[in-house]
Amino acid sequence: MKHLLNTCVILLCIVSVSAAFANPYSKADHDQSRPTVNTNSDMVRYRPALRQNEVLFVEDKAGTFGPPTSPDPLWDSLLTELIGTGNYGWFTTLDPDSNGPDLATMEQYELIIWNCYDYWWGAPTYPAALTSTDRTNISDLLFNGGKCWLIGQDALWSGVPLSWMDTHFHLQSAIQDYNYGIDSAHVEGQNEIAGFNMTVISDYLDNPLFSDDLTPDPAFAHSVLEDIDSAAVVGIFYPGQMDWQSAFWSIDLRDASFTYWPAISAMVSGMFTAFELTGINETPVGNPVQVLQLNVSPDPFVRATTISFEVPVASHVTVDVYNNVGQHINTLIDGYQSAGSHSIIWNRSDARGADVPNGVYFVRLTCDDLVSTANVIVTR
Numbered sequence: 001m002k003h004l005l006n007t008c009v010i011l012l013c014i015v016s017v018s019a020a021f022a023n024p025y026s027k028a029d030h031d032q033s034r035p036t037v038n039t040n041s042d043m044v045r046y047r048p049a050l051r052q053n054e055v056l057f058v059e060d061k062a063g064t065f066g067p068p069t070s071p072d073p074l075w076d077s078l079l080t081e082l083i084g085t086g087n088y089g090w091f092t093t094l095d096p097d098s099n100g101p102d103l104a105t106m107e108q109y110e111l112i113i114w115n116c117y118d119y120w121w122g123a124p125t126y127p128a129a130l131t132s133t134d135r136t137n138i139s140d141l142l143f144n145g146g147k148c149w150l151i152g153q154d155a156l157w158s159g160v161p162l163s164w165m166d167t168h169f170h171l172q173s174a175i176q177d178y179n180y181g182i183d184s185a186h187v188e189g190q191n192e193i194a195g196f197n198m199t200v201i202s203d204y205l206d207n208p209l210f211s212d213d214l215t216p217d218p219a220f221a222h223s224v225l226e227d228i229d230s231a232a233v234v235g236i237f238y239p240g241q242m243d244w245q246s247a248f249w250s251i252d253l254r255d256a257s258f259t260y261w262p263a264i265s266a267m268v269s270g271m272f273t274a275f276e277l278t279g280i281n282e283t284p285v286g287n288p289v290q291v292l293q294l295n296v297s298p299d300p301f302v303r304a305t306t307i308s309f310e311v312p313v314a315s316h317v318t319v320d321v322y323n324n325v326g327q328h329i330n331t332l333i334d335g336y337q338s339a340g341s342h343s344i345i346w347n348r349s350d351a352r353g354a355d356v357p358n359g360v361y362f363v364r365l366t367c368d369d370l371v372s373t374a375n376v377i378v379t380r
Contacts, residue, residue, distance in 0.1 A: 122158030193270035300377035
């Protein structure tokens with residue numbers, strides 16, 4: 001009996017210590033306790049678009065489960081580049097319990113991009129990533145012929161019903177958290193956005209990647225984004241055999257350093273084209289024309305490759321090399337360059353002069369506010 005009592009006391013201490021050090025934000029702890037959210041009650045900020053019938057971005061659960069700053073700097077920059085400053089709507093919910101935009105608001109826009117980020121609290125204690133009101137509004141939007149692109153790596157975990165996802169996004173099944181807790185993933189576009197790839201680097205406040213491997217209903221939807229390393233489908237698209245169009249992605253194109261900006265921009269632009277947005281190919285007011293030219297040849301290469309580039313104006317220019325997880329490898333040029341064509345040879349060395357291992361690398365050219373990136377493969 002004494003030994004049994006001692007054992008119970010020891011177990012109680014272990015549980016107490018574990019609870020004290022558990023991260024209340026971490027999904028890995030499976031802890032449903034709620035940290036304090038820095039918000040003004042259920043305040044919702046709404047910025048109407050100057051030009052309607054294009055895109056409304058819903059930044060859902062901002063300041064708690066998304067990037068460190070709000071508005072989301074990556075998506076704000078993407079929409080500014082592709083649509084133009086002030087030409088899109090932005091709706092932010094700061095409290096996880098708050099509802100998103102109502103049906104009347106969403107129906108002003110041609111496409112709703114609804115990003116739940118890494119929100120994973122949910123049933124039975126808290127509302128799912130999409131509240132019941134949100135699901136009703138999205139249902140009505142789609143059944144009335146609307147378009148919705150839902151992004152949420154833990155939407156299913158939080159309690160959004162798979163049956164509802166199947167009805168509206170044609171998601172047949174999913175393997176949840178297939179890439180449990182990793183910091184990056186190498187993704188590649190398929191079908192409508194084929195030819196583009198990048199490394200997703202999580203910049204969420206509290207958790208790395210917990211993406212789901214998605215199986216679309218083959219009668220309706222198909223894959224548009226795949227995790228190359230795991231052969232997992234992380235993005236599906238329903239092109240609209242009935243009245244509506246929809247997409248669901250369990251991974252967000254995160255890149256806080258903007259290293260993979262050209263690939264991200266191309267993928268999102270490709271999705272806009274797939275959603276058949278009207279006027280999306282117009283040059284937005286205030287959107288600078290990207291005129292940097294960058295080429296790497298030969299590719300793949302064994303010992304050395306030539307990086308050729310052209311800059312539109314005399315300015316400070318940098319040419320940097322990064323590996324496939326966004327780590328800086330070497331700076332090849334960092335200084336003033338005249339306008340026109342230039343080239344430099346990279347002999348597969350890092351900043352210390354050592355040979356880099358085989359793999360995919362990214363060359364980033366920067367001139368003033370313009371950036372261009374090219375992939376290159378080092379092999380033997």
